[in-house]
Amino acid sequence: MSTQLALRLPDDLLADLDWLVVRCNYSNRTEAMRTAIEAAIKAERSRQIDEQYAEAYTRLPQTDDEVADLAWQSSPDLDEDEDWSWM
DSSP, rough: OOOOOOOOHHHHHHHHHHHHHHHTOOOHHHHHHHHHHHHHHHHHHHHHHHHHHHHHHHOOOHHHHHHHHHHHSSSOOTTTTOOOOOO
């Protein structure tokens, strides 16, 4: 199901929307607006997830042992002469 919305835009914003339709090769204004709304929703959901991660790490930070283990894993002592080209 879909719902039709009535929207009033100032002339300058409408001109920018028309420019966007041409610039991004949208088939019409509706497609451009739908795409913009979807992008705004996706960005806000991503920001919300980032906030939740930050809150969780603030509430339960990593221990010194966990940080030390991560440092060891991210910088292994590899033999520089070893051939890794197969990877």
